[in-house]
Amino acid sequence: KNQVEQSPQSLIILEGKNCTLQCNYTVSPFSNLRWYKQDTGRGPVSLTIMTFSENTKSNGRYTATLDADTKQSSLHITASQLSDSASYICVVIDSWGKFQFGAGTQVVVTP
């Protein structure tokens, strides 16, 4: 079973609207959690990195939250733009440096 589960699998939103992506994990012992954005045909680009003690981290219109107790994270996109259309991947790294990847959420922003 995948130790990092993302939901929804895909979503379509209107330009200008907000959306929230979810990431639940069972990886232990936990080191840090990262959100990546991957445009079609390109390598992933890091959006945020959060350690155990961090609850919220923002990068422009992207805001990630982390609840280490419930092992849940979310990525909130505010005022979506067409360029936000991409796959968003949640990655959890354990204390030995092993990366566990979620399957990603495909976001499509329509005009």
Add this chain to the structure above:
Amino acid sequence: KAGVTQTPRYLIKTRGQQVTLSCSPISGHRSVSWYQQTPGQGLQFLFEYFSETQRNKGNFPGRFSGRQFSNSRSEMNVSTLELGDSALYLCASSSRTSGGGETQYFGPGTRLLVL
């Protein structure tokens, strides 16, 4: 600073052949990780090298191997190619071994098609 570069960008091989992919990390980065990405499986970790030593390894068969040179450039080799090896192979570099808060920078990937 130049980003992570991968060569070749696209490759077509036939079953049974072998392939070598190359990755040049960002200057000064000593950690290089390799990933396989397929539509069905998503991103999967292959292995990580730091200072010419393999530090972590994913759950891939022995047909997948890699190495890192003294200048931190890394190569990944896949022998006896199978149809299922068709994927995007991504390389990422960071300034230290994974597990900490350092950001990984990904290359554009090599798209391998096995016929």
